[in-house]
Amino acid sequence: MIIAIGLITFFLRFAPLALLARLELAGWLQQALRFVPAAVMAAIIAPPLFFAAGAPNIVPDPPRIAAAAVAALIAWRTRSTLSTVVLGMLALWALQALLG
Amino acid sequence: MPQVPGERAEFIDGLRAFVPMSMSILPFGLVCGAAASNAGLTAGQALAMSWVIFAGSAQIASTQLFAGGAPLLVILATATIINLRFLMYGASLSRHFGGLSRRWQAAIAYLLTDQAFALTILRRSTSPRQPHLHWFYLGLAGATWVCWQLATIAGILLGSLVPASWSLDFIVPLTFIAMLVPLLTGRAMVLAAVTGGSAAVLLVLPLQLNLIVAALLGVAAGVAAEKLGSDR
Numbered sequence: 001m002i003i004a005i006g007l008i009t010f011f012l013r014f015a016p017l018a019l020l021a022r023l024e025l026a027g028w029l030q031q032a033l034r035f036v037p038a039a040v041m042a043a044i045i046a047p048p049l050f051f052a053a054g055a056p057n058i059v060p061d062p063p064r065i066a067a068a069a070v071a072a073l074i075a076w077r078t079r080s081t082l083s084t085v086v087l088g089m090l091a092l093w094a095l096q097a098l099l100g
Numbered sequence: 101m102p103q104v105p106g107e108r109a110e111f112i113d114g115l116r117a118f119v120p121m122s123m124s125i126l127p128f129g130l131v132c133g134a135a136a137s138n139a140g141l142t143a144g145q146a147l148a149m150s151w152v153i154f155a156g157s158a159q160i161a162s163t164q165l166f167a168g169g170a171p172l173l174v175i176l177a178t179a180t181i182i183n184l185r186f187l188m189y190g191a192s193l194s195r196h197f198g199g200l201s202r203r204w205q206a207a208i209a210y211l212l213t214d215q216a217f218a219l220t221i222l223r224r225s226t227s228p229r230q231p232h233l234h235w236f237y238l239g240l241a242g243a244t245w246v247c248w249q250l251a252t253i254a255g256i257l258l259g260s261l262v263p264a265s266w267s268l269d270f271i272v273p274l275t276f277i278a279m280l281v282p283l284l285t286g287r288a289m290v291l292a293a294v295t296g297g298s299a300a301v302l303l304v305l306p307l308q309l310n311l312i313v314a315a316l317l318g319v320a321a322g323v324a325a326e327k328l329g330s331d332r
Contacts, residue, residue, distance in 0.1 A: 001172055002145060005162055005179045006152035012183045014209035016190030017197060032323050033188040037214070038289050039296035039318025040182050041280040043311050044161060045273045046297035058301065064270065071274050075281035081124035084278035085271055092270050 063099050067092035110232040114239020117223070121215050121240075122247050128275045129248045132159045133255020134262070135272065139167035143256050150252040154210065154245065158182045160272060161311060170308040178311050189217040196224060196233055204234060211241035214279070288329060292322030 049064045071088030078084065129150070136146035136159070149159050158179040165175045189212055197208055220237050223230070230236070262268050284290050296318025303310050 001162070001166065001175060002148050002152050004172075004176055005158060006154075008176065008180050009153050009155050009158060009183050009186070010210060012180070012186040013190055013212045014206060016187050017194050017209050017212075018202065018205050028323075030188065030191070031326065032319050033184060035289065035292040035319040035322030036181070036185045036188075036315065038280060038283045038293040039322065040157065040185075040311075040315045041276045041283075042293035042295075042297035042318060043300035043314040044157065045276045045280065046301045047310070048269070048273055050301045064273075067270070068273060068277060071277045072281055075278045079282055081127065081275060081278040085127050085274045088274040088277070089268075089270065092267055096267070 063092055063095035066095050107232045107235040110230065110235035111239040113223075114236040114241075115243050117219050117236070117240050118243035118247070121219070121244065124215070124275070124278065125244055125247045126251045127271060128156050129251025130255040130258070131271045131275060132156055132163075133252035133257075134259025134268070135160055135163045135255075136252075137256045137259045139163045141166070146256050147249075147252065150249055153179075154248065155183055155186075155213070156248075157276075165308050165311075168308055174308055174312070181312050181315050185214070186212055189214075192221065193217065196220075197237075200234060208234065208237060208241070211238075211245055213241065213244055216241040216244055288322045288325035291325045292318045294318075295321035 045068070049068055050058050050060055067088055070091040071084050074087050075081075075084040132150065133146055136149055137143060141149070141163070149163070153159055153162075161182055162175050162179050165178060170178075190209065193208065193212075197205060200208070216237060219240055220233065223236055224233060280293060284293060296314050299314035299317045300310050303313060
């Protein structure tokens, strides 16, 4: 599994660099690819806020949702990963203590 | 400084550009290592992930899918979707590195990350006549690689020592929030993120296909919003 993902990843990185030196990616493809990081990251962020580990049903986790909102605000204001992670964790612990 | 800095000077500038970036690479690498060892991968496998794949988002996602018992094909497809952005980066970099030897291109490709891409393009726009941009890239991306490997090792070692009650798994969404928020420029991009996030929660799909389908829906929403955007 690891080697297969590694090969795919290398191909995605190498192919355009080596082969597209004179070719351009199609316009629609470029346009669509611009949205991939935002869509993927949001899809990774959201589920752990609404599902307990392994639970089949939606169970909102209020401390996590609120802490994520705080972290988003911090990320927006500071643009710093370290501040976002540290303050986001502190927010989560505070909220967990408050909300049980 | 000479008028046209040499290769060595460019390489050192690349290392310098890495320093502030290490603040985002370190916690992410720690989390990747810890997540992999907690998901039941051996230390060797967790380490191999970091040097064979060397792409944090794909490593985290495939680790989680692996822990959830997803089929191999779903894991591979998800990793592919997440790493599709490298096509875009590579196409953009090929304008500057297209003339280099195959060996250089292979090294550049292997070391390609979101951060290395963004800072190299920035460098290109601030000093457009610089002939040794690939050395800047090598300093920057090489330092990123070393930092990533060390952070992963630390994560593997520390991951199993931290009790679950500390909720340190929350660092994963936090690092992604820190990366996502600066991307949200414009209505179409916000819509792509909101759609991707909601779909990942609301869709109930077999075989853990949620992430793939949610990402594709998010991309579709972004493209559609951009197409319609001029009318609004």
